[in-house]
Amino acid sequence: MKAPGKVAAQIGERLLPALTVVVFVLGWEFFVRARGIAPIYLPAPSAIAVQLYRMAVDGSLLHHLGLTLARIFAGFALAGVCGILVGLLMGMSRLVARVADAWIAALYPLPKISLIPLLIIWLGTGEAYKIVISAVTAFFPIVISTYAGIRQVDRGLLKTAIDLGAGRGQVQTKVVIPAAIPSILAGLQLGMGVTIILIVAAEMIGGSAQGGMGYLLISSGQVMETEKVFASLVVLAVAGAIIIKGQQWLDRKVAPWALQREDR
Amino acid sequence: MKVEVSKISKIWGSAGSGVAALDQVSHVFGSRRFSCILGPSGCGKSTLIQIIGGLEAASSGQVRIRDPARPDALRPLGADSVMVWQNLNLFPWRSVIDNIAFGLEMRGVPRAQRSERARGLIALVGLRGFEDHRPGQLSGGMRQRVALARALILERPILLMDEPFAALDAQTKIVMQEELMRIFEQTHKTVLFVTHAIEEAILLGDEVVVMTARPGCIKDTIPIDLPRPRSLELVASKEFGALFDRIFHLIRDEVMKTMQEQTIAAAGPA
Numbered sequence: 001m002k003a004p005g006k007v008a009a010q011i012g013e014r015l016l017p018a019l020t021v022v023v024f025v026l027g028w029e030f031f032v033r034a035r036g037i038a039p040i041y042l043p044a045p046s047a048i049a050v051q052l053y054r055m056a057v058d059g060s061l062l063h064h065l066g067l068t069l070a071r072i073f074a075g076f077a078l079a080g081v082c083g084i085l086v087g088l089l090m091g092m093s094r095l096v097a098r099v100a101d102a103w104i105a106a107l108y109p110l111p112k113i114s115l116i117p118l119l120i121i122w123l124g125t126g127e128a129y130k131i132v133i134s135a136v137t138a139f140f141p142i143v144i145s146t147y148a149g150i151r152q153v154d155r156g157l158l159k160t161a162i163d164l165g166a167g168r169g170q171v172q173t174k175v176v177i178p179a180a181i182p183s184i185l186a187g188l189q190l191g192m193g194v195t196i197i198l199i200v201a202a203e204m205i206g207g208s209a210q211g212g213m214g215y216l217l218i219s220s221g222q223v224m225e226t227e228k229v230f231a232s233l234v235v236l237a238v239a240g241a242i243i244i245k246g247q248q249w250l251d252r253k254v255a256p257w258a259l260q261r262e263d264r
Numbered sequence: 265m266k267v268e269v270s271k272i273s274k275i276w277g278s279a280g281s282g283v284a285a286l287d288q289v290s291h292v293f294g295s296r297r298f299s300c301i302l303g304p305s306g307c308g309k310s311t312l313i314q315i316i317g318g319l320e321a322a323s324s325g326q327v328r329i330r331d332p333a334r335p336d337a338l339r340p341l342g343a344d345s346v347m348v349w350q351n352l353n354l355f356p357w358r359s360v361i362d363n364i365a366f367g368l369e370m371r372g373v374p375r376a377q378r379s380e381r382a383r384g385l386i387a388l389v390g391l392r393g394f395e396d397h398r399p400g401q402l403s404g405g406m407r408q409r410v411a412l413a414r415a416l417i418l419e420r421p422i423l424l425m426d427e428p429f430a431a432l433d434a435q436t437k438i439v440m441q442e443e444l445m446r447i448f449e450q451t452h453k454t455v456l457f458v459t460h461a462i463e464e465a466i467l468l469g470d471e472v473v474v475m476t477a478r479p480g481c482i483k484d485t486i487p488i489d490l491p492r493p494r495s496l497e498l499v500a501s502k503e504f505g506a507l508f509d510r511i512f513h514l515i516r517d518e519v520m521k522t523m524q525e526q527t528i529a530a531a532g533p534a
């Protein structure tokens with residue numbers, strides 16, 4: 001039996017994060033009202049909520065969010081497929097690893113945002129440019145993690161598989177790739193994070209008629225619709241959190257052994 | 265299957281500046297016998313058993329096996345042996361049953377058939393009810409059983425074991441030693457068992473091959489003529505004590521040598 005004090009402490013620990021949010025929002029509301037701050041600088045949370053409701057009802061929220069999510073998943077899928085493929089090839093062929101390594105060393109440290117002008121010249125400001133800029137950025141963490149995962153496969157497991165009669169191809173498909181999965185998933189998580197960032201940034205720079213949360217943010221900001229800016233930020237934060245948490249949940253389903261490693 | 269090891273040497277690193285791990289090891293391991301290879305740590309006994317299993321290349325010398333049914337046919341060791349590793353090397357993403365069936369899967373045995381055989385092994389090593397657990401969810405002793413079953417399922421005539429019980433706690437180790445004796449008495453494989461524990465070597469072995477400090481070579485071979493089936497009570501007997509003393513004296517000098525070497529290495533120039 002647990003002491004009642006201990007149970008209370010546990011409940012407190014669970015509730016505390018939510019409580020800080022509530023206190024923060026209430027404090028914000030109170031501060032704005034008491035000081036009479038103009039909504040153009042800092043709208044009250046209640047005003048943001050009303051704005052959010054309006055955007056949800058008139059369909060604009062769904063429209064922009066849908067566009068952004070579609071782009072995020074397109075960019076992420078492109079980066080994921082290419083990154084894992086190149087990473088696997090690097091892991092299996094020393095020659096490919098040598099060549100690719102030189103390119104990665106040169107291109108990885110380059111801030112990918114600096115490619116935006118060039119990509120706009122080549123691809124215009126449409127969908128292709130947004131998806132390519134995010135995929136290029138996400139490609140690097142994915143390829144690096146995949147390659148590292150394959151290189152770090154326990155030599156003991158390889159010897160064991162050979163001893164148990166595995167051929168060359170079987171060693172790759174039955175041991176090397178499964179053993180690299182936790183590392184690949186970690187790379188995909190990093191990749192998803194940068195994809196979200198790059199898509200929203202690209203939407204801010206892109207054209208006027210193409211929509212998306214980044215476009216909504218920048219266009220609302222330009223006409224001082226501060227409630228809309230805050231409403232968009234709230235939506236982005238919540239959507240991002242759902243994507244990242246969902247991915248973590250999926251990873252645990254795909255590779256449940258990754259967290260509880262054998263201690264020997 | 266008899267395992268004939270002749271003049272095996274192993275040098276780590278390049279020939280001129282390398283470290284000699286094994287020096288001209290020759291021995292014949294008897295067919296269907298349980299041979300224990302005993303030596304101080306770092307004497308190259310793990311390297312030797314891996315060379316015998318074809319999992320490490322020797323610098324010189326050869327390993328051959330002789331089938332007692334055809335005593336004149338000597339051939340290099342192929343897929344006649346299987347190893348149980350010191351650190352087990354279970355595949356952490358595979359369930360118990362899929363770990364055990366791994367070798368059959370590689371051989372292309374259909375799923376239904378290999379599951380059935382894996383279930384037989386699971387019963388033999390006492391893991392019923394844990395078929396779908398992953399290695400990370402098992403205790404040390406249970407993982408040890410999985411590793412043993414995964415090796416036994418291939419029904420290869422030679423079983424190589426590299427300090428398989430070294431990581432177990434004392435009680436689990438006793439249980440596993442008794443199980444291994446029971447399985448050995450049932451299956452009668454040729455077993456090569458590497459250990460650094462003298463009691464374990466006497467309790468399990470038909471013979472104890474004592475190795476020297478590095479570079480390892482064979483110092484002496486002690487036959488163990490204690491009756492089977494054996495149990496742990498044997499440890500208290502007079503015969504066991506005499507064997508222990510004999511082997512202990514053989515190995516003590518080698519342990520001292522190893523320790524001296526380590527002291528010199530530690531005190532030497534940084």
